[in-house]
Amino acid sequence: MTLTEKPNIQQDLIPVMKTVSDPEIPVLTVLDLGVIREAIEENGIVHIKLTPTYSGCPAMDVIGDDLKKAFSEIGKKAEVELILSPAWSTDWISEEGLKKMEEYGIARPLSETADKDVLLGEKKMVKCPQCGSTNTHLVSQFGSTACKALFKCDDCQEPFDYFKCLK
Amino acid sequence: MKHLYNYILTIADNSLILAQRLGELCGHGPSLETDIALTNISLDLLGQTRSYYQYAAKISGEGKTEDDIAFLRIEREYKNCLLVEQPNTHFGYVIGRQFLFDVYHLMLMEKLQYSPDETLAAIAKKGIKEVSYHKRFSSDWVKRLGDGTEESNAKMQEAIDDLWRFTDELFFTTDAEKAKGKEGVGIDVSTFKEKYYEEVSEVLKEATLTVPENKYFTKGGKEGVHTEHMGYILADLQYMQRTYPNMTW
Numbered sequence: 001m002t003l004t005e006k007p008n009i010q011q012d013l014i015p016v017m018k019t020v021s022d023p024e025i026p027v028l029t030v031l032d033l034g035v036i037r038e039a040i041e042e043n044g045i046v047h048i049k050l051t052p053t054y055s056g057c058p059a060m061d062v063i064g065d066d067l068k069k070a071f072s073e074i075g076k077k078a079e080v081e082l083i084l085s086p087a088w089s090t091d092w093i094s095e096e097g098l099k100k101m102e103e104y105g106i107a108r109p110l111s112e113t114a115d116k117d118v119l120l121g122e123k124k125m126v127k128c129p130q131c132g133s134t135n136t137h138l139v140s141q142f143g144s145t146a147c148k149a150l151f152k153c154d155d156c157q158e159p160f161d162y163f164k165c166l167k
Numbered sequence: 168m169k170h171l172y173n174y175i176l177t178i179a180d181n182s183l184i185l186a187q188r189l190g191e192l193c194g195h196g197p198s199l200e201t202d203i204a205l206t207n208i209s210l211d212l213l214g215q216t217r218s219y220y221q222y223a224a225k226i227s228g229e230g231k232t233e234d235d236i237a238f239l240r241i242e243r244e245y246k247n248c249l250l251v252e253q254p255n256t257h258f259g260y261v262i263g264r265q266f267l268f269d270v271y272h273l274m275l276m277e278k279l280q281y282s283p284d285e286t287l288a289a290i291a292k293k294g295i296k297e298v299s300y301h302k303r304f305s306s307d308w309v310k311r312l313g314d315g316t317e318e319s320n321a322k323m324q325e326a327i328d329d330l331w332r333f334t335d336e337l338f339f340t341t342d343a344e345k346a347k348g349k350e351g352v353g354i355d356v357s358t359f360k361e362k363y364y365e366e367v368s369e370v371l372k373e374a375t376l377t378v379p380e381n382k383y384f385t386k387g388g389k390e391g392v393h394t395e396h397m398g399y400i401l402a403d404l405q406y407m408q409r410t411y412p413n414m415t416w
Contacts, residue, residue, distance in 0.1 A: 052214070052293075054210075054211060054214060054297060055211055055214030055215045055217070055218060055290075055293055055294060055297060056210035056211050056212070056213050056214025056215070056217075057214065058210070083289075084218060084286075084289040084290060084292075084293050085285070085288070085289035085292065085293075086292075087289070087292050087293040087296065088293075119303075120303075139200065140199075140200035140203060140204060141204060141300070141303070141304055142200070142203050142204035142207040142208075142304070143203070144203070145207075146207050146210055146211060146297075150200070150203075164300075166296055167296075
């Protein structure tokens with residue numbers, strides 16, 4: 001991660017933002033997901049810069065509204081701006097977020113090259129979040145949301161989502 | 168400013184109309200996985216469209232919103248190419264249309280990401296990640312259908328043969344494209360025309376399909392002269408705003 005990609009978040013705003021989660025993956029907070037690029041309080045107004053995971057991610061509007069609501073509950077006004085650059089990457093999901101994701105039943109993104117191999121169905125590397133086996137296969141390159149692909153475990157037979165690597 | 172506005176729409180309208188076409192398949196895809204995939208692609212394209220329209224609305228200086236641009240124009244004001252408005256005749260057409268567009272779309276985004284216009288560059292950079300995934304999906308299916316059964320091969324070939332005449336228009340340059348190209352902000356699409364046909368042909372050959380040789384091409388969409396299908400698309404797309412003006416969700 002280069003320096004420009006490091007988010008600029010004011011420490012005392014973190015507890016409030018921790019209460020806002022991704023509506024599609026409720027175990028992840030917006031901070032775990034790495035979509036908050038800036039959060040600064042100036043003259044009593046909280047300015048937040050939010051970046052979408054995917055261009056058409058419908059969760060973004062909801063997240064923006066949820067952030068405003070969370071701050072209004074503690075009597076603060078928040079303004080949310082959507083920014084596109086630099087483009088979000090799965091590298092920005094925190095380690096804690098990745099762990100929570102796995103516990104929730106979504107396999108974590110692999111490295112870029114490994115991701116390509118598994119999505120082309122060439123290698124078996126995605127770990128089943130239920131039983132831990134890597135004897136899994138790709139069912140569909142597109143899953144329940146834009147950020148996920150659909151997999152199935154050939155050992156425990158459970159279908160599951162895999163969070164696609166995006167870089 | 169007018170040229171920039173029109174230039175943004177030249178790119179964005181392709182994404183909007185194709186997204187609308189793919190959206191028609193929601194719940195009607197040939198299998199659950201392809202249904203989800205096609206609507207996922209639709210969503211990506213719609214997201215890109217929103218970013219472009221928000222930018223266009225901002226620079227228009229007329230107090231417009233992204234919704235005005237999407238819903239309140241007449242047919243002649245849409246600048247999408249004819250390819251993307253072609254109907255979902257059968258799955259071969261859906262894939263053929265997607266493939267012929269994706270190859271072009273990715274090449275365009277790869278150039279646009281270096282535009283000195285920061286907003287366009289940011290949208291393109293974000294879009295590349297999505298569009299390369301779309302291209303992977305559509306090329307995969309061209310190969311699977313082409314190199315599949317006799318029937319799937321015939322249907323894929325039929326779609327490619329039929330859609331081929333719309334490919335040349337992708338490289339036709341409108342006044343806005345010429346003006347922005349000259350400034351270095353826009354992309355001169357003719358520069359990757361050869362590369363486009365090379366790449367498309369390569370995939371078609373791998374799919375055991377015949378690369379069409381007909382030299383009859385049709386154009387007009389980019390200048391607002393659309394095929395008969397466009398009116399029906401807009402009737403659907405604009406229905407709510409036309410029936411209940413200024414309604415909000």
